[in-house]
Amino acid sequence: MPIHFRNLQKRFGEKHVLRGVDIEVQNGECFFVIGASGVGKSVLIKHLVGLLRPDAGDIFLDGEEVSRLSETALYPVRKKCAMVFQNSTLFDSMSCVENVALPLRMHKGLTLEAALIEAEQRLEQVHMSEFARAFPPELGDGMRKRVAIARALTLDPQYVLFDEPTTSLDPISARRVDKLIYELSRSYGVTSIVVSHDLTSIFTIADRIAMLYQGHVRMVGTPDDFRRTPDPIIQQFITGQAEGPMEV
Amino acid sequence: MTIQLEFERPDRERALDKLRAPLLALWRDLAGLYGLLRQTLRCCLAKRPDRQAFFEQAYAVGNGSVLFVSVTMTVVGMITVMQSGVQTQRVLPELSLLGANIIQILAREFAPTVCALMLATRVGAGIAAEIGSMVVTDQVDALRMSAADPVDYLVVPRFLACVVMTTALTYWSLFISLVAGTVAANLIFDLNVNTFVNFSLVGAGDFVVMTLKGLMYGAAIPIVSAQRGLTTFGGSEGVGWATTNAVVHSSLAIIMLDLVLSIVGYIVFPPV
Numbered sequence: 001m002p003i004h005f006r007n008l009q010k011r012f013g014e015k016h017v018l019r020g021v022d023i024e025v026q027n028g029e030c031f032f033v034i035g036a037s038g039v040g041k042s043v044l045i046k047h048l049v050g051l052l053r054p055d056a057g058d059i060f061l062d063g064e065e066v067s068r069l070s071e072t073a074l075y076p077v078r079k080k081c082a083m084v085f086q087n088s089t090l091f092d093s094m095s096c097v098e099n100v101a102l103p104l105r106m107h108k109g110l111t112l113e114a115a116l117i118e119a120e121q122r123l124e125q126v127h128m129s130e131f132a133r134a135f136p137p138e139l140g141d142g143m144r145k146r147v148a149i150a151r152a153l154t155l156d157p158q159y160v161l162f163d164e165p166t167t168s169l170d171p172i173s174a175r176r177v178d179k180l181i182y183e184l185s186r187s188y189g190v191t192s193i194v195v196s197h198d199l200t201s202i203f204t205i206a207d208r209i210a211m212l213y214q215g216h217v218r219m220v221g222t223p224d225d226f227r228r229t230p231d232p233i234i235q236q237f238i239t240g241q242a243e244g245p246m247e248v
Numbered sequence: 249m250t251i252q253l254e255f256e257r258p259d260r261e262r263a264l265d266k267l268r269a270p271l272l273a274l275w276r277d278l279a280g281l282y283g284l285l286r287q288t289l290r291c292c293l294a295k296r297p298d299r300q301a302f303f304e305q306a307y308a309v310g311n312g313s314v315l316f317v318s319v320t321m322t323v324v325g326m327i328t329v330m331q332s333g334v335q336t337q338r339v340l341p342e343l344s345l346l347g348a349n350i351i352q353i354l355a356r357e358f359a360p361t362v363c364a365l366m367l368a369t370r371v372g373a374g375i376a377a378e379i380g381s382m383v384v385t386d387q388v389d390a391l392r393m394s395a396a397d398p399v400d401y402l403v404v405p406r407f408l409a410c411v412v413m414t415t416a417l418t419y420w421s422l423f424i425s426l427v428a429g430t431v432a433a434n435l436i437f438d439l440n441v442n443t444f445v446n447f448s449l450v451g452a453g454d455f456v457v458m459t460l461k462g463l464m465y466g467a468a469i470p471i472v473s474a475q476r477g478l479t480t481f482g483g484s485e486g487v488g489w490a491t492t493n494a495v496v497h498s499s500l501a502i503i504m505l506d507l508v509l510s511i512v513g514y515i516v517f518p519p520v
Contacts, residue, residue, distance in 0.1 A: 078393050082393065083389075083393050087385050087386060089389070090390075091387060103394040106395035107394070107395045151394075
């Protein structure tokens with residue numbers, strides 16, 4: 001199993017966010033993590049690349065336990081497991097191409113010139129090459145997200161973590177991002193873990209879904225399993241009902 | 249008596265807990281500051297710093313603060329002369345050594361400390377706000393994902409720029425306050441320039457103490473402020489708190505360093 005969260009627990013002060021999460025993700029699949037806001041979805045995926053450290057539990061990536069690695073030892077993990085953050089997190093002081101070139105310089109040790117040439121090619125893949133010299137504040141949300149995806153893919157990662165990739169995007173941009181995630185999985189065999197609330201995305205491109213509720217995994221299954229389950233909490237969430245048994 | 253103690257014990261424990269919590273927080277804070285300082289120094293020594301980032305920060309810290317510091321030091325220089333002159337005249341009608349004494353006190357105390365306090369408000373707040381905003385918007389995590397060490401990337405250029413520019417601005421502060429003091433001495437006490445600008449009481453030790461203070465304050469401001477920025481949590485409200493804390497704690501660090509360095513300076517380089 002390439003990715004395995006085993007009994008993961010995390011507490012922030014008084015708040016016990018993850019209370020023993022067990023999830024296994026298979027190779028090449030497009031795995032969605034869903035749940036109400038603040039349930040710990042982003043917290044979960046940040047553990048995989050060492051941006052957060054668990055209070056208890058283990059995380060295995062390609063059979064290697066990664067949760068206790070030092071910051072330097074995590075560099076190879078972050079090289080093969082990229083992340084697209086919720087707010088794009090491009091650096092405003094750098095142009096788009098410089099943003100994409102940064103991991104190439106730091107991870108691969110390329111010179112600035114070589115990194116910029118490769119970064120331009122990556123921007124072409126997400127149809128953003130004409131904005132290569134633009135600065136992030138000059139771009140719309142959808143464009144920034146595409147540049148952020150280009151930056152994440154620049155090192156040809158085996159795994160990509162997407163933190164709410166379609167949030168704040170218009171429906172067309174959102175579907176373009178969905179298509180990109182789907183193609184990554186199908187054409188390049190990239191394993192994607194996507195944290196999302198976007199029901200259209202979830203039921204269009206997900207291979208499997210895990211729902212987090214009150215710090216535990218409520219259910220793992222295919223989109224069809226989710227549609228068919230009689231669990232009232234899951235039904236309330238996927239049908240977007242305001243009233244119901246779910247405590248938010 | 250025993251029964252009373254049984255009842256009193258939880259209260260006493262609660263009181264101890266109340267005392268222990270801030271002490272533990274202070275200890276964690278100091279440990280965090282020490283850790284960041286150590287990591288910053290290690291990064292400074294390990295590889296050549298990014299020159300472009302250094303010059304950008306040096307410009308922001310130095311050139312951006314010149315006017316602010318100059319205005320403040322002009323006022324400080326003038327008020328110091330006025331107050332010192334008035335008080336000296338109560339004891340002696342003779343002011344020929346007023347300039348010599350004031351230059352010494354400006355060099356040892358006011359130029360480095362007041363300048364650093366001004367920089368703590370302007371530069372410290374800026375560092376904490378910038379790094380804090382990057383933390384709450386995950387930009388620092390994005391740096392870590394790119395294999396860029398946030399300390400090396402964000403703290404080191406600011407640290408080096410602050411150390412260099414605070415020291416430079418300390419000398420500038422001495423010059424400006426001296427010029428302003430000379431003008432004030434001439435206007436208020438009718439002292440001419442040759443009488444006021446008197447370095448007879450100023451020795452090399454005074455300049456060593458001044459330079460040392462400039463360097464230490466220049467190191468304290470970015471370390472305290474960056475540490476506040478890097479430990480920001482809780483969105484824009486958190487950034488606000490980090491910024492406020494950066495200013496308060498950098499100023500406090502400067503005052504504490506002033507005490508220590510003044511005592512050490514007095515022992516190692518006693519005033520002439």
